[in-house]
Each structure stands twice: as structure tokens, then as C-alpha cells.
Amino acid sequence: MQGNAVIGQSGGPTAVINQSLVGVVEGLRSAQGVEKMLGMRHGVRGLVSGELVRLDTMDQAALDRVANTPSAALGSTRDKPDGAYCERILEGCKKHNVRQFFYIGGNDSSDTCRLVNELAKQSGYDMHCFHVPKTIDNDLMKNDHTPGFASAARYVAMAFMGDNLDNASIPGVKINVVMGRHAGFLVGASALLREREDDGPHLVCVPERTFDMDTFVGRVEDCMSRFGRCQIALSEGVQDKDGNAIGATLIAGDTDAHGNAQLSGSGALGDQMAMVLKKRLTPVGGTPLRVRADTLGYQQRCYPDASPIDAQEARQAGVFAAKLMKNGERDGSVAIVRTSDAPYASEMQRVELTDVAAKTRHMPDDFLDGDFNVSDAFIEWLRPLVGPMPVAGRV
Amino acid sequence: MQGNAVIGQSGGPTAVINQSLVGVVEGLRSAQGVEKMLGMRHGVRGLVSGELVRLDTMDQAALDRVANTPSAALGSTRDKPDGAYCERILEGCKKHNVRQFFYIGGNDSSDTCRLVNELAKQSGYDMHCFHVPKTIDNDLMKNDHTPGFASAARYVAMAFMGDNLDNASIPGVKINVVMGRHAGFLVGASALLREREDDGPHLVCVPERTFDMDTFVGRVEDCMSRFGRCQIALSEGVQDKDGNAIGATLIAGDTDAHGNAQLSGSGALGDQMAMVLKKRLTPVGGTPLRVRADTLGYQQRCYPDASPIDAQEARQAGVFAAKLMKNGERDGSVAIVRTSDAPYASEMQRVELTDVAAKTRHMPDDFLDGDFNVSDAFIEWLRPLVGPMPVAGRV
Numbered sequence: 054m055q056g057n058a059v060i061g062q063s064g065g066p067t068a069v070i071n072q073s074l075v076g077v078v079e080g081l082r083s084a085q086g087v088e089k090m091l092g093m094r095h096g097v098r099g100l101v102s103g104e105l106v107r108l109d110t111m112d113q114a115a116l117d118r119v120a121n122t123p124s125a126a127l128g129s130t131r132d133k134p135d136g137a138y139c140e141r142i143l144e145g146c147k148k149h150n151v152r153q154f155f156y157i158g159g160n161d162s163s164d165t166c167r168l169v170n171e172l173a174k175q176s177g178y179d180m181h182c183f184h185v186p187k188t189i190d191n192d193l194m195k196n197d198h199t200p201g202f203a204s205a206a207r208y209v210a211m212a213f214m215g216d217n218l219d220n221a222s223i224p225g226v227k228i229n230v231v232m233g234r235h236a237g238f239l240v241g242a243s244a245l246l247r248e249r250e251d252d253g254p255h256l257v258c259v260p261e262r263t264f265d266m267d268t269f270v271g272r273v274e275d276c277m278s279r280f281g282r283c284q285i286a287l288s289e290g291v292q293d294k295d296g297n298a299i300g301a302t303l304i305a306g307d308t309d310a311h312g313n314a315q316l317s318g319s320g321a322l323g324d325q326m327a328m329v330l331k332k333r334l335t336p337v338g339g340t341p342l343r344v345r346a347d348t349l350g351y352q353q354r355c356y357p358d359a360s361p362i363d364a365q366e367a368r369q370a371g372v373f374a375a376k377l378m379k380n381g382e383r384d385g386s387v388a389i390v391r392t393s394d395a396p397y398a399s400e401m402q403r404v405e406l407t408d409v410a411a412k413t414r415h416m417p418d419d420f421l422d423g424d425f426n427v428s429d430a431f432i433e434w435l436r437p438l439v440g441p442m443p444v445a446g447r448v
Numbered sequence: 449m450q451g452n453a454v455i456g457q458s459g460g461p462t463a464v465i466n467q468s469l470v471g472v473v474e475g476l477r478s479a480q481g482v483e484k485m486l487g488m489r490h491g492v493r494g495l496v497s498g499e500l501v502r503l504d505t506m507d508q509a510a511l512d513r514v515a516n517t518p519s520a521a522l523g524s525t526r527d528k529p530d531g532a533y534c535e536r537i538l539e540g541c542k543k544h545n546v547r548q549f550f551y552i553g554g555n556d557s558s559d560t561c562r563l564v565n566e567l568a569k570q571s572g573y574d575m576h577c578f579h580v581p582k583t584i585d586n587d588l589m590k591n592d593h594t595p596g597f598a599s600a601a602r603y604v605a606m607a608f609m610g611d612n613l614d615n616a617s618i619p620g621v622k623i624n625v626v627m628g629r630h631a632g633f634l635v636g637a638s639a640l641l642r643e644r645e646d647d648g649p650h651l652v653c654v655p656e657r658t659f660d661m662d663t664f665v666g667r668v669e670d671c672m673s674r675f676g677r678c679q680i681a682l683s684e685g686v687q688d689k690d691g692n693a694i695g696a697t698l699i700a701g702d703t704d705a706h707g708n709a710q711l712s713g714s715g716a717l718g719d720q721m722a723m724v725l726k727k728r729l730t731p732v733g734g735t736p737l738r739v740r741a742d743t744l745g746y747q748q749r750c751y752p753d754a755s756p757i758d759a760q761e762a763r764q765a766g767v768f769a770a771k772l773m774k775n776g777e778r779d780g781s782v783a784i785v786r787t788s789d790a791p792y793a794s795e796m797q798r799v800e801l802t803d804v805a806a807k808t809r810h811m812p813d814d815f816l817d818g819d820f821n822v823s824d825a826f827i828e829w830l831r832p833l834v835g836p837m838p839v840a841g842r843v
Contacts, residue, residue, distance in 0.1 A: 062617075116841075119843055121841065122838070125617040128617050128618075214752055218517065218750060318742065319718075319719050319722070321719060345713025350743070350744075352610065352744075352747070357610045445513075446511075446512070446514035
């Protein structure tokens with residue numbers, strides 16, 4: 054069926070989501086039946102409003118520049134379309150004679166893709182629908198890891214390395230809050246560059262383990278008496294035994310200064326946790342304990358220094374989605390499957406939209422070591438993904 | 449006079465303070481009269497307590513690794529010695545037969561160096577005293593710029609570039625709080641990678657300009673109506689017309705949730721400013737305004753990706769301090785002087801300890817453009833210092 058292709062980007066941006074965009078464009082070049090390639094401004098919102106931009110007229114140099122630029126070049130959206138919204142998306146597709154629909158995003162975006170696909174099928178509208186994976190949280194099913202994660206992990210690992218040395222030079226308690234609402238992969242990356250027994254992070258708090266404040270405070274105390282300092286990697290998604298986010302609990306319970314339980318774009322969780330530790334930890338020799346908190350923030354997803362492997366795989370994922378279409382597939386999502394550990398190798402595979410849509414992957418048990426650490430297996434899994442890393446010199 | 453040399457690091461670490469440490473060691477190798485080279489653990493604190501470590505026995509490969517590692521490898525200190533403390537430092541020097549005293553740090557550290565030097569002179573103790581400049585704030589007198597600043601500026605510029613693209617992809621108000629208690633050089637670096645009229649940061653708030661909340665809110669509103677978004681670079685040191693830090697005022701006035709006016713290692717200023725803007729800005733079409741705040745945090749001083757020029761100059765500053773000693777100077781500080789703009793070139797010069805000790809340099813007027821922007825002159829001054837930079841591709 055002759056028609057136009059649309060490509061959109063959705064959800065939180067990453068350092069390599071534009072690689073996937075350019076990959077789809079490149080993959081579609083040799084496709085039969087594709088007239089124009091159109092980018093949706095701000096995801097499906099742009100398709101509904103008709104804010105579409107030509108991508109097939111861009112030259113390779115311009116595409117390469119876009120591919121190497123962090124954040125979503127087309128604009129992104131936080132919209133999570135329901136059935137009625139998806140009807141409007143399908144109307145937009147019909148209006149612009151869209152016959153290929155590509156959506157780059159996380160589990161919400163794959164669900165949008167699934168819904169649009171089902172509506173198109175039901176209405177007898179002939180359209181290919183593909184989801185291209187993207188998420189720094191690494192919480193998509195069927196994937197060894199997802200495009201965007203490795204670059205975020207690279208940033209987190211390097212930030213913690215520098216901060217660990219900073220904390221060693223001026224000792225105290227240092228909390229760093231890391232993104233990842235449901236999965237601990239990214240906060241686990243904080244441990245990648247540990248080399249010595251006394252290197253931080255000394256505690257890694259993941260959403261997959263129940264966060265008990267008393268146990269936590271005890272572990273911080275232990276660490277302070279062993280090393281005279283304690284660097285903490287705290288996931289924004291840590292939860293208590295009743296499944297309540299610690300961030301929300303601390304903020305609601307202690308003060309409403311921050312007004313809400315928004316996890317990103319605020320330093321509230323780290324600051325509240327610092328207050329708890331200042332109150333509960335015994336000062337050494339009358340000197341008030343030095344407790345500091347940083348929230349790593351949006352740099353985790355958009356710092357312009359992507360992992361080379363991540364950039365390459367994100368591009369391939371886009372190309373592969375286009376290839377699925379050219380091979381006659383009606384729909385699907387793309388998954389990165391690891392085919393070799395050493396030397397590291399991966400390949401792209403087609404998976405069903407329903408396998409990833411609106412589902413969440415968590416850290417497997419063997420990636421964790423007790424309640425406050427990641428395992429060696431996790432570190433070995435992560436190491437090949439992040440690119441060249443600095444090595445600390447010591448006196 | 450035959451004796452030992454001591455070298456110490458003081459104040460907030462930087463990405464290149466170890467370059468200066470290694471530079472001093474290298475510079476002293478060919479010095480007459482130097483027996484051992486000793487590193488002070490945690491600055492003058494280590495000299496007083498006798499925690500000293502041999503540096504002259506390290507091989508070149510180990511020294512190079514240390515030089516390329518962020519943070520202070522010897523450990524740092526926040527101690528600001530008074531006269532009595534400096535007496536104990538001098539006692540430590542005498543006890544360990546120290547005849548060369550090198551102290552790497554900011555304006556407080558240069559003052560320590562000055563005090564120790566004066567006490568030594570008064571007591572007739574024959575000792576060279578040199579200060580080696582270091583500060584990400586760039587607030588040392590007599591210097592075109594200081595070692596550590598350019599790497600921090602590199603980080604800030606790259607963080608703002610990524611965050612600007614992030615903010616463009618999901619529009620709203622975004623506040624990023626930047627270090628620099630008294631000087632706006634570092635927050636100004638946020639503007640380095642602006643290319644288009646609509647690129648952020650749209651507002652740059654420096655400590656050198658009085659921060660008026662009403663004017664600020666008005667400017668944010670203007671920006672929202674022009675571009676539908678607003679990225680703000682907010683110095684942690686912004687002050688109102690009475691010289692009160694806005695951070696402290698907001699926190700004290702509105703809530704005491706954060707307990708104190710500590711500027712770094714907390715997200716309080718950004719979060720409080722976000723609350724003010726949420727309250728005062730008119731929502732568009734009933735949709736609550738999206739306001740987010742990140743505090744760039746310790747990554748500014750210790751992210752392991754130094755500016756190559758900064759690394760080189762920090763090393764040279766250490767070598768030059770040793771050279772001053774070899775040339776027979778009794779004391780002094782080192783200043784980086786720019787000798788050419790294009791191509792960029794600099795040289796090291798000796799300045800008096802009293803010229804830098806406990807003094808603060810501010811941004812010159814011609815580096816500022818109104819109350820909420822830096823000038824082209826500032827950008828031209830900054831550009832050669834930060835190393836290779838990414839260029840954004842756009843669709």
C-alpha cells in the first residue's frame with residue numbers, strides 16, 4: 054500500500070533517542086511504497102494537530118548531526134492516549150495517508166502503538182505499526198537492555214566516581230538520588246567504577262528491595278564507623294513495605310514544603326533523607342555530621358556524552374524496525390538480545406507489541422546482593438555497555 | 449637551606465587540582481635542597497597531625513594517573529586557620545624540617561599561606577611559601593581565570609546544552625542552580641552553547657546583579673509567552689537589594705524544612721524558586737504550569753571529564769610555583785595571564801600573596817548584558833578554555 058510514514062518520539066528523552074529516529078529514516082530509504090517520511094512534533098500530539106515535518110528531505114550530514122544530539126529532536130510528549138485519543142491518532146493517520154507508523158519510546162509508548170495498531174486493524178485500515186524501544190530506566194520486557202539506558206548508566210557511573218573521590222577528600226555522608234521509578238538498573242550503575250573496598254557507593258538502594266528506614270540508618274552508621282564516610286546511591290523509586298514511595302512518605306510526613314511527590318525535577322527526596330540522617334546519626338565528638346544530598350537530575354538522560362555502544366544500538370534498533378516493515382511484518386516491537394558476553398555482541402529481534410506494552414521489567418534477583426548492593430553479575434553485565442571509562446589514580 | 453617540601457590541597461576539590469599537585473612534584477625534582485616531598489593529608493590538618501605521605505617515591509605513571517583524576521588525591525579540608533592554628537602549622541613545619549610549603553587552593557587557602565609565611569618570617573624560620581591557585585568559582589584576583597574553573601565551566605555548558613534540548617522537547621519552566629557563591633563566571637558558562645534565539649538559558653542570574661523577585665517573575669512570563677518555555681541558570685549566590693542570599697531568604701521566609709541556608713549539597717534553593725514560580729505564574733489554559741528544578745551539584749567540580757586546557761594550565765601552575773622557589777623567591781602566588789586571544793595563549797606569573805589572599809574577584813561589567821544575561825565578550829573570553837564541545841543537530 055503506497056503512503057507516508059510517520060515517526061514520533063515519546064516520553065522522557067535520552068542521549069540516543071535521535072539515533073533511533075535517524076535509524077528509522079535510513080532504514081526506510083530503500084522501502085517500497087513509502088512516499089514521504091514525516092516526523093510528528095511532540096509525538097502523537099503532532100499527528101493529531103497536523104504538526105508534521107519532512108524528514109526524507111534532510112541530507113545525511115544533517116541527519117548525522119541530529120543522531121549525535123541528545124534529547125528528542127522532534128519534541129516529545131507525556132500524553133498517554135486512551136481509546137478516544139487513539140481514535141484521533143488513527144484519524145490523523147488516515148488524513149495524512151499514513152501507512153507506516155513508528156513510535157520510539159518506553160512501555161507507555163509501546164502501549165500507544167499497540168492501541169493504534171488494534172484500532173487500525175479493527176477499522177480495516179492498512180497500516181504498519183512498530184515500536185522502537187527507548188528508556189533510561191531499562192524496564193522494558195524482552196530486552197537485555199534498552200537504548201538510552203547505557204548512556205544514562207555511563208553518566209551515573211562517572212558522576213559517582215567523581216563524587217566518591219570528592220567525598221573521600223572531604224568526608225561525610227553524601228546521598229545522590231538517581232532516576233528509575235520502578236527499576237534499579239540505573240541506580241545500580243553507580244557501583245560500576247568501584248575499585249577498592251572503601252570506594253562508594255557504600256549503599257545502593259533499589260526499588261526492587263523494601264526500604265526500611267531503621268535498617269538503612271543502621272547501615273549508614275556502620276559505614277561511617279568503618280570508613281569515616283558514606284556515599285549513598287538512592288533510587289527515586291525506593292518503597293517501604295507497604296509499597297509507598299519513600300519520597301512521598303517523607304515529604305508528606307515531615308513537611309509539605311515541596312508540595313507534592315513529584316520525583317524528578319526536584320531535590321526533595323534527597324534533602325528529606327539528609328534531614329532524617331542528620332537527626333538520627335550520632336555526631337562524632339560534638340562536631341555536627343556533614344550530610345549532603347545531590348539529585349542527579351535531567352543530566353542523566355540528556356548529558357551530551359553518549360555511550361558509543363548505546364548510540365550504535367539505538368541506531369540499529371531504528372533501522373531494524375524499518376526492516377521489519379520491509380520484510381512484510383504488520384507490527385511489532387524491537388528488542389536488543391545479547392548474543393555474546395565476551396566479546397560483547399548483540400542482535401535485534403522482533404517481539405510482539407503485547408509482550409512489551411505497559412509492562413515493567415525489574416532487576417533480576419541475581420543482579421542484587423542483599424538489600425543495599427548490586428552483585429558482581431550485574432557489574433559484569435553492565436561493563437561492556439557504557440564505553441571507555443576513567444580509572445582513578447590515588448596517592 | 450636543606451629540608452623537606454610539603455604540598456597540600458584545600459577547599460572544594462576540582463577536576464584538575466591533582467594536576468597542580470603533580471606539577472609541583474615534577475617541578476621540585478630538579479630543585480636544590482629538597483630532600484623529601486611530603487603530601488599533607490587533608491591540607492594543613494595533616495601537617496599538624498603528622499599525617500604526611502611520600503610523593504617523591506611515586507613513579508611517573510602513578511603520578512600521571514593521579515594528575516588525570518578529579519578531586520583532591522591527598523584529601524582536602526574546610527579548615528580556615530586563625531593565628532593560633534597557623535602557629536601549630538609552623539610548629540609542624542619545624543618538626544618535619546619543612547623548608548618549602550606549597551598550598552593549592554582558593555582565596556582562603558592563599559590567606560593561610562600568607563599567614564604561615566608571615567609567622568615563619570617573624571620567627572626567623574627559613575621557609576619558602578607558595579600558593580597555587582584553584583577554584584571553580586574563578587574568583588581569585590590577578591588571574592585571567594583559575595585552574596578548575598574551565599573544567600567546571602565545560603560541565604555546566606554541556607549540562608545546559610543537553611537540558612535546553614530536553615526542555616525544548618517537553619516544554620515548561622526549568623531552573624538549574626549553579627555553584628558560585630560570590631562570582632557569576634560559572635553560572636555564566638551555562639550560556640556558552642546557545643546557538644539560536646530560542647535556545648536556553650533564557651535567563652542567567654548572577655550574584656553580581658541584585659535579584660529582584662518581581663522583575664524576575666516578569667521576565668520568566670515574557671519568556672514563556674515568547675517561546676512557550678523558559679530555562680533559567682540560577683547562581684546559588686544570588687542576592688536581594690539588601691545583600692541577603694535569595695536562597696536563605698526563601699528558605700527562612702517560607703519554610704524551615706531544609707533547616708539552614710547551606711547552598712551546596714541541597715536542592716532547597718531550586719525547589720523553593722520552583723514553588724514561587726508555580727504560585728505566581730499564570731497557568732496556560734487551566735493546565736498547571738510545568739516547573740522543574742535541578743541543582744547541578746558536586747558534578748560541577750568533580751565530573752571526570754576535564755577541559756584539556758584546564759588540565760594543562762593546572763599542571764603548569766604547579767610547575768611554575770616550584771620554579772619560583774628554584775629561582776630563589778621566598779614566597780608568592782601564581783596567576784594565569786592571558787597573552788593572546790586568537791589563538792588562545794597564556795603564561796604563568798608570580799603575584800604577591802597579599803594580592804590574592806582573602807580577596808574576591810567578581811565578574812567585570814562588560815561580561816554582563818543587563819540583569820539576566822552574559823555578554824558576547826564573556827562568551828568569547830570563555831570559549832577557548834573549555835575544550836571541544838558538542839554541536840546540536842536539529843530537525
